[in-house]
Amino acid sequence: MDNQFDLNFRQSENIFRTLIEESLTPVGLYVGPDMLIKIANKSLIKIFGKGDDVLDKPYFDVLPELREQNIYKILNNVYTTGIAYEATEDRIDLVVDGELKKFYFNFSFKPLLCDDGNVWAVLNTAADVTELVLIRQQLAESEERTQFALNAAELGTWDLDPLNKTIILDERCQELFGFNKGDHVNYEEVLKCIHPDDVDYVRRKVNESVDSRLRKPSDIKYRTVGTAGTDLKWLRAKGKAYFNDKGVCFRFAGTMQDITREVDDNKEQQKLVTLIDNTAEVIGVTMLDARVTYLNKAGYAMLGIEKPEDAFIPASEYFMPMDDGEMAKQATESIVNTGKWEGERYYRHFKTGEAIPIYLNAFRIDDPITGKPIAMASVARDLRPEREARNEQTKLLALIDNSSDFVSLGDTDNNITYINTSGRKMLGIEDSDNIYKPGSEYAMPSDLEKVNSIYKALSEEGRWSGQVNYRHFKTDEAIPVFANTMLVYDAVTGKSLGRATTARDLRREIADRKALIESEQLLQNITGAAPTALWMSDNEGNIIYANRIWTDWTGYTHDEIMGQGWLSAIVPDDRKHAADKFIADLTARKPYEVNFRITNKHGDIRWCIATGNPQYNSNGDFVGYIGACTDITEKTLAEHQLHLKNEELNDQIDQFEFVTSFMPVQLWTATVNGDLDYVNQRTLDFFGTDRKGIIGAEWILHVHPDDRDGCIATWTHSLLSGDTYQFEFRLKDKDGIYRWHLARALPFISDGKIVKWFGTNTDIDEQKQLQRQKDDFLGIASHELKTPVTSIKAYAQVLGAMLIQEGEEKKAEMVARMDAQVNRLTNLIGDLLDVTKINSGRLQFNKTWFNVNEAIGETVADLQHTTQKHHLITRLQKSDNIYSDKDRISQVLTNLITNAIKYSPHTDEIIISTELDVNEIIICVRDFGIGIPADKAEKVFEQFYRVSGEMQHTFPGLGLGLYISSEIVKREGGRMWVNSVEGKGSDFCFALPINYNQTETN
């Protein structure tokens, strides 16, 4: 094969070689997998740029830089696949003169096949198009730059053919009119995109430009609204018309610029000027020579300038003369050097010459491009309001400082920074340096949680108000206050500056409130304690207040009572009347009074009387009623019962009257003074007088003169002591006849006081007569008895004497015993006589001065003779004489001793003792006998009483002795008593007064 190739090759070699060698088209042949360069003509070698010695060398050895480029793959691909490759203006970088350079080639790789289809060589042809490519690139770039310039200037281009009404818009123009890029548009369509208000203007202007007679250069501004009519833009179109020889415009072309922003800017500027003109601050502009060239309206107003001519003067004349010295110089220098000056100065009012304090902010205006100063401007703020405000502030601070309320300020960290005088005083702060501390330290420790909640409220809502306890710095005392705390914001920035607090000391208020509550409580208690419901109504009759009582009574709540609610508690039968009466009284402004019954939920009925009085305010306007409801249930029931009782009582009184009239007794009542205030009919009948003749003190005249003194004494004693009154006296009847009556009266005691005496006079005249008859009888009887006894005694004694004379001792003894028995009989008769005397008040005393001890001694001695068994022992204290009836006292003593003997049959000792007390002498007789039961002890002094029981037969006697004895002692002004223990004996005592006043000579 190789041989064949070599042969063929050699045959035509020279012909081809020459052709190829001389061809201007670079040609190369690369054989085998190694791409050995078999052919490379001059043109190719030149491209290779690697010298002539390239033949038989592997392609990529010659061009090693290509190994890294795409071509390596392409070439190999052609060799292995047998598919040709052609390239146009492909970039290939070749090292030329040791430098990698950029080239563009049109080239082809064509495989040469063997008979078996395998590639044996690749034929390479190439054309260097580097220059062409580069020029074209340059062109494109230049066009891009133009476009870029137009874009940068935001200019679009347009080209109108007025003859054919066609228009060519560049992309930007299309965009400006609202067309899509690449749309073909005609002139009419373009006009449609112009703002309706501007279309005619545009047409006119275009006509003016294309009119050969006018040929006006076109520079117009108008608005487009886009194809949709909404996209508003301001456009500026500049154009030039081209005319042919015949004066006909064949082309009208130009640029288009979006001036929307400029128009807007212009507007902004306009606004800015307006703003400056209308701002409150005075703004002026001066030239570099300080001559004023502009002054805004505020300036004219503030300085009283009327015309611009007056304003445009040197700036120095704007200031107060005094202010135009050093300060002005400084300011000018500062402006020149630093470009600005600010500070306080004084303007002068052009008309009044008044000095106007201003804060001046002056600055230099430099040309933004050249940086050279072109003018000066000043902004002046009128300081008068500020100063005014500052004055106000000072006043305000003084006010705060002297406010009676607590005022404090705090910073944003809740530290207190200021407290006014009142606050410091309230908290006991003497040193202002102590003020700066956390707000929490101002509160009581127990309120710490509250303080935190206050901080929270402040941060969330900006304010808090409520009650909190401050702490006194010195005493630690809690001071309850109502505090208002709020965050204070900067008026401009809106940022919190701190907080301000005002606080009101609540101690007084709390105390007052407490006092009020207490007094209300008290009132409640008082009104609640009273069984009275209190109420108030408004001027229309609606209940607006009721105390608890109504609720207690009815079970209706306070709210239920209000308005007309109270009526529901009234029983249905009374309700209408109560309401109607109230309405009627309300209408007439009359005091209200009505009775009704109310019921509670249990159905209990309560009678009420409601009263109310119309109330008027200080203007005399009727404001309502104040009134009360009183529970008169008890009263009503009581009245009801009283009514019944009264009827009953009247019946009883009638009966009583009947009875008292009928009764055979004089009934009377007397006042505590002892005057009669009532007597029954019987009394009147008896005396035959009317009431006048007996009521009062008159009654005493009806008493027998002999009985009056005793009666008055006894009655007086009873009135003074309250003891039962009892007296017997004779009353003179209507016929002038005295009749004995027993008067008795008892005090009627109410609440421990005697209020009245109730008495009776009982006619005892018959009893009295009978008694007297009895007493007379007894007196006569005993007298008559005594006479024979005396005779007997005489006979007996004569007989006894005779018998003794005769020596008849035994017989004489018998006669003596007989005499003793006669003596007993005598004593019994004496007792009977004494009783009758006692009963008839005729017991008489024969008083003398005598020695008690002697009298006792005599009696004891006599009695000792009568008994063998008993020993009478005397234990007598030394005593003086007393004035009394000696026989009677001896009689008493005898009685006591004989009783002692009689009732102590089994013991043999009897003790008679005396004891001297202050005004009396006490005489006792003690035995050790049977004694007296305790319940009987006092009865022994009663008439006919005898120690009872089975023993009575053992102890004989009439039972008169102790009665007579005690009556004697009583009538002697003394008293008698007994101490006794049954089975142990008795101790009978009596006391006699020692009346020292009674002279002994009497």
Added chain:
Amino acid sequence: MTNVPKKIMIADDDPGIVDAIEMLLEFEGYDVTSTVNGSAVLELKDELPDLVLLDIWMSGEDGRDICKKLKQVEITKDIPVIMISASRDIKESAMEAGADDFLAKPFEMNDLLKKIKNLTE
């Protein structure tokens, strides 16, 4: 004179008393005259008694009145009078009536003799 018995006059309306006292006084050696009529005492002219025992309570007469009269009469005014009564209570009035002593019935004979003796010697 000592041997001459004293003359005692007894005036009592009760014969028992008169009899008993007369017996007693005679037994004691007195010369006794008696009357049951009180006023008889006032008719004494001669043989005047040395002492009069006068009962106060006599039927129809009050001893005290007799005593008073007796004491008013010249010849009888010096005669001692012992008044006797069943009631002790009238001793005072008896003494007021001019009696020289008083004795209540019933009395111990020794008391009577003592009193008589006192007034007659």
